[in-house]
Amino acid sequence: MFMRLCLVLLFFILISYPLASHAQKESVAIRVDSLLNLSNQVRHHDVITAIASIELAQTLALEHHLYMHACRGYNQLGSLYLNIGFYTKSLEKFHKALALSREKSWMDLEAQALTNIGNVYYFEDSLRHALKYYEQSLSLSIRSHNKKLEARNLGNIGMVHSYLTNYTEAKQYLSHSLSLSRELKLMEGTCLNLLNLAGLYHLQNQQDSARYYYNNALELAEKLGFAQGKIYVQMGLAKVYGKLNNNSEANKLLKDALSLSKQETANNATKEILTQLGELEARNGNFKQALVYQREYSKLSDSLSTLAQHTEQQNYYSLLEAERNINENRLLKANVAARELELQASMANHQKQLALTFAAVFAVIMLICIMAFLLYHYRQSKKNHDSLQHMHAAIQAQAKELEEAYEKIRQHNIQLEGSIEERTRQLNQQNRQLIQYAFFNAHKVRGPLARILGLVNLLPKAAHQTEFQFILDRLNESANELDKVVHEINLILESKPVSQDNYN
Template sequence: MKNFFSTAIFIFLTSTIVFAQQHRIDSLLKVLPTIEDEKQRIDLLNALAFQYTILSPNDAEKFANDAAVKARGTSYKKGLAESLKILGILHYVRNEYSVAVEYCYQSLKLYEEISDPSGKAKVLNNLALIFSKQNQFDKAREFSEQSLKLKRTIGDSLGVSNSLLLLSEYYRNAKNFAKALELCKESLSRLQQLKYEGGLSHVYLAMGEVYSDQDNYTLASSYYKDAIRYAKISSDNMQVIAANNKLGQLFLNSQQFDSAYYYLRATIALAKKRNNRAQEMEALKFLSIYFEKQGNLDSALYFTRQVSDLERVIFENERREQIATIQMLYDYQQKEQELGFQRKIVKRQYIAIGGVSLILILAVMLGFKFYALNKTNHQAKEALMKLNIEINRMNENLEMKVQERTEEIAQQNQKLIEYAFFTAHEVRGPLARILGLVELARIKELMDDREEILERLQEAAQELDEIIRIINRKLEGSRNK
């Protein structure tokens, strides 16, 4: 492994939480069965996954995958982003850089969607470290500076310290040792102000790397030992292994063979205990070089074979893990595609439900309208029936009146006929006599009979008067009827 510093500080850079202690894990495991809220449960699984990243990467991966599945099922983007970030850490530690980058990009996208600058800054830091490990220093610097800018904006002092430390790695690889030390010292100052001992081992290891590259073995070994001391305080076993390995290499380069042998053997023992094959293999390589320099070629050959065997085991394990990871990524893509289809189906169902709801609303409105119209029609029908009844009643009355009027007219006509008959016969007689008597009175020869004529004229006039009275009485009687 070319760069132990990068591997050692990776987990420190991913979170501001103090490194896991066993009692912390035990307390989380006790709380886990009592959590009913799904989002809280996902957060707790991620916390366990992070705590296990140092003690047991396999357990960490199990918890992270479990959290990721639950987060996808509940569409909890923040929980999924955290799970993917932790999985990126685990694959980085296993030197599976392409897979680690894929997880980091997925996590970064989710943090951008939910507008979480803190999570975004941490993932940018991780990407910077991955590209630094692959010797893509320009990309590493770009991501590191983006992360640093975000952390300064949100006021994350510990995060700024982490980014400064990572940026110093870029300048160390660029052989700008003065700038690298300047950034390390600024990071150290911030950690001391925050009284955060968990990060001190990483700064001291970084400073030891800078002095080691300048062949200043005295200062380098001093900082490496400080790194071991603070790593033990914070139970950071990976950091302890890395610092021991660096001291073994340093003493080997400075030809302090006894010290080199001691630290390399310590590295191998710790790496075996923590199942860290990559660092064990690195230490075995240097131990083989140690025996070669001592002239003990049999031991050198023995350790070289051990390196070869371990390399084969690591290769097989990595290949299996890569296959499993590819399968997992394929499953993830399938699930994402399936979720996409399900979202489309749900969207269509929502549209259909909306359409049906609209139709139902319109149907109810039309029903009310038809009901109102029907009620109005019923009322109009009732009114019309009443009007018809009234018209029929009026017609009946009218017929009765017409009949009565007809009868009345018939009676009046009969009376007129009677009147005409009476007039023609009764009135005509006296009137004729009067007219005759008047003519007689005009004759001179009858002057002597004038008195008799007058008497008879008077009688005829009285008779006519009586007849006229009778007619008047009949007419008045008809009017009264």
């Protein structure tokens, strides 16, 4: 029993350690999620804080082997770099996400990374490369039944085909993406597909159809509060109005889009809007204003370069600070080592005492459980014993009754055997009487009876009285003889009467 308790205790300890480790990992996962959410909240007005939050989340995720969170962090950080125009850094993060997702066989995250890499090549105008990654992502999203990503990839492929002047394929992919987005009720995806279809009609110089789809997309973006979609719709509508020579409306739309893109820190869109505004003002002959937009474009590009340099410089200073801290730590190690050893010994002793206390408490609980089980087992055994005794007494009473019944049956069998012997004897005697009766009937009764019958036949033939009298005398003699025989038979039968009661 003691060995069994020890084994149970050991099993409980072995289970408790992984549970504690899992609880710690869950706590770190919650912290990583909170950092990633913080990055999403501040990305539009504080890019530096957003990047720092994601990098800290990445460090924690990799230290505690939370690889799925790390993969999400790579994708999120790459998207942030892509939004501010740092294509090289964005591509680096997306490729890390792609490698990690392929190593862990996470098809959804792999497809997401492929789509993001395609987006980088799209913004760099490497449309062939973008198309290759979009098609790979589409294949994976279909295999993993990720309908949302499938709709997104269909739209991206259609958009690339439209810029490659493959208008038939572009319309096919965009229409399919639009129907799938509506089926899944992906409102932002529906807005983007309407935007891309409008851009396709604009490239085909079908300005009325383009304006129709742009207006539908703008209405949906305003309804959803989809700022990024609204920016690109306004840019597209400005191109349409530019083609229709309605420069004032185009200028108004571009200025609204510029204001909104600055609020959202959408640097790629801002640079494209500034380029469009400069071209529009140049067509209108307003070269001074066009130059203002060109300078603002250059200023934004310089600020992005400065931001990149600032980020690199910050990383350099961080490395210098880390090196200085390492040198200081080397000086403090000698003083800290002893304290660490003392703390480790104290922690080990504390853990040992805690383990012993826990084992003692667990042993007491197990002992109480065992005693309760034994008490329950004893009560059940006593109850079963009383029940068996009661059944034994009932069986003994039944056995006694069976013995009495057996004795009665045995006496009755003896009586029946005597009755059978007596009845057999009577039947044998009756049989002898019947044989004797048959003898009389065959030999003594038959003779007189035959003579009587013969004489009766002769009576009508008697010619004289003498013959008639002679026949009567002979009849009388035969009748007397028959009567005598019958009397003898009755005497035989009456000497050993066989009554009906003997048969019963």
